[in-house]
Amino acid sequence: MRKKRILVALILVFLGISLSYAQRTPVKHVVEIKKLKFIPAEITVQKGDTIVWINKDFFPHDVAKFKDKSWQSSPLQQGESWAKVISKTEDYFCTLHVVMKGKIIVKD
Amino acid sequence: MKVATHSIKKLFAVGILMVYATISFAQEAPSLTDPEVASVAVIANQIDISYAEIALKKSKNKEILEFANRMVTDHNAVIKQAVDLVTKLSVTPKENAVGSSLLEEAENTRKKLRKAGKKKFDKLYIDNEVAYHKAVIGAVKGLLIPESDNKELKSLLEAVLPALEAHLGHAEMVQKGLHSY
Numbered sequence: 172m173r174k175k176r177i178l179v180a181l182i183l184v185f186l187g188i189s190l191s192y193a194q195r196t197p198v199k200h201v202v203e204i205k206k207l208k209f210i211p212a213e214i215t216v217q218k219g220d221t222i223v224w225i226n227k228d229f230f231p232h233d234v235a236k237f238k239d240k241s242w243q244s245s246p247l248q249q250g251e252s253w254a255k256v257i258s259k260t261e262d263y264f265c266t267l268h269v270v271m272k273g274k275i276i277v278k279d
Numbered sequence: 280m281k282v283a284t285h286s287i288k289k290l291f292a293v294g295i296l297m298v299y300a301t302i303s304f305a306q307e308a309p310s311l312t313d314p315e316v317a318s319v320a321v322i323a324n325q326i327d328i329s330y331a332e333i334a335l336k337k338s339k340n341k342e343i344l345e346f347a348n349r350m351v352t353d354h355n356a357v358i359k360q361a362v363d364l365v366t367k368l369s370v371t372p373k374e375n376a377v378g379s380s381l382l383e384e385a386e387n388t389r390k391k392l393r394k395a396g397k398k399k400f401d402k403l404y405i406d407n408e409v410a411y412h413k414a415v416i417g418a419v420k421g422l423l424i425p426e427s428d429n430k431e432l433k434s435l436l437e438a439v440l441p442a443l444e445a446h447l448g449h450a451e452m453v454q455k456g457l458h459s460y
Contacts, residue, residue: 206438206441207441207442207444207445229356229359229438230352230353230356230442231352231356267349267352268349268442268446269448269449269452270445270449270452271445
């Protein structure tokens with residue numbers, strides 16, 4: 172009887188760890204660049220997730236940290252994309268069209 | 280009522296282009312065919328590229344140079360889209376009074392830009408960019424889009440609008456920076 176209880180407890184612990192691990196699996200999010208806008212303009216992700224920006228415009232665009240450009244993609248032509256693993260909440264913009272702005276929110 | 284509103288919008292669009300161009304060739308909004316709309320669209324883009332080319336030669340200001348380079352790249356991208364479209368549609372852009380007036384006034388503006396001294400040039404250039412983009416946005420919204428019959432031509436003009444608005448926002452930012460000195 173005691174062995175059974177220990178076994179059940181171990182299974183529950185294992186399931187808990189597995190569930191917890193599954194929740195932390197990084198997710199890929201997509202932001203479209205279309206009609207001179209980041210869509211969605213504000214995106215909420217978890218730390219470690221990846222955001223992929225895809226340029227759908229016939230104008231070149233890039234993606235850079237607002238406003239110090241401490242990280243920045245190269246210019247993206249129509250159909251090109253760029254990915255970044257996200258670690259913190261940040262604002263970003265297109266350095267080629269400075270009125271284009273977006274926001275990444277990291278939720279714990 | 281809808282027709283009246285449409286006419287007022289057209290008159291307004293033509294009006295601001297005319298104010299910009301300081302011309303008064305017509306009291307009524309012109310009626311444009313698709314080849315004429317395509318011609319005006321290409322001319323409007325070429326004109327802004329010509330202003331940018333002068334800025335790239337005359338200015339030393341980083342913000343002005345970045346803005347001018349952006350105008351060259353983006354307006355060339357629009358021209359390429361327009362040329363690809365008229366080629367696909369087998370349409371030949373047709374000269375017209377609106378385009379001719381724009382070209383005439385653009386030549387006057389280029390003369391002023393070329394004559395301007397180094398100190399005055401940057402402000403003259405960016406003030407003109409703000410005024411020009413406002414005029415073109417008004418004309419695209421109130422004249423070129425309503426006058427386009429072809430869906431793809433209309434769609435291209437609608438796709439260009441956000442870029443023109445972004446250019447205007449960028450120009451106003453540069454303008455604010457220059458005028459705060």
